[in-house]
Amino acid sequence: MPRSQKNDNFIDKTFTVVADILLKVLPTSIDEKRAFTYYRNGMSAQSxxxxxxxxxxxxQALRYEIDAYDRSYMLYNIGLIHSSNGQQSKALEYYYQALDRNPRLSQALNNIATIYHYRGEQALINNQDEISKIFFDKAADYWKEAIRLSPTSYTKAKNWLSVRNK
Known part of the structure; x- marks a missing residue:
């Protein structure tokens, strides 16, 4: 059974119906339609x-999608999954790829900063003060850029930066 038929809640069903209608009426190529269908199914499975x-x-969606902006979100979501699975290095690779295609993707910047912050904390626990400083500096740089792009987001990062800069 296609994933679009498995959705149980009203919002998912509504989105699926609207998306299917749009795919039929909008002048898009077969590859664009395939990319969107795979992406939509990926989001559903991920949720x-x-x-x-x-x-x-x-x-599969990446095989068909040619638009850099759309690819950035696919790569970002792949990074999210790897991060959720505890594979931070692999997540970083995908977040960086997403940023290469969409430098304004503040969520990727935030997630990169979060990984570096975590690594900084781990270095502190292991009494590696110099290494922790490097990781914390990287986290700060990425959070500053994320906040610049999305000033009303990332409150915890803003607080951490303000405490760190005192």
Whole structure:
């Protein structure tokens, strides 16, 4: 059964119906339609915690999607899954790829900063003060850029930066 038929809640069903109608009436290529369908199925699987299925769909979507902006969100979501699975290095790779295609993707900047902050904390626990400073500096740089792009977001990062700069 296609994922679009598995959606149980009203909002998901409504989105699926509207998306299907738009795919039929908008002048898009077959590849663009395929990319969107795989991406939509990936988002649905990801929201249900079906990460392996979501990854398969995102990878398929990347095969068909040519728009850099749209690809950035696919890559970002792949990064989210790897981060959720504890694979921070792999997540960073995908976040960086997303930023290469969409430098204004503040969510990716925030997630990169969060990973560096975590690594800084781990270095502190292991009495690696110099390494922790490097990671915290990187986190600060990425958070500053994320906040610049999205000034009303990332309150915790703003607080951390203000305490750090005292």
């Amino acid at each position: 249900e915690g079906e990460y392996a299925e979501a990854l398969q769909n995102y990878y």
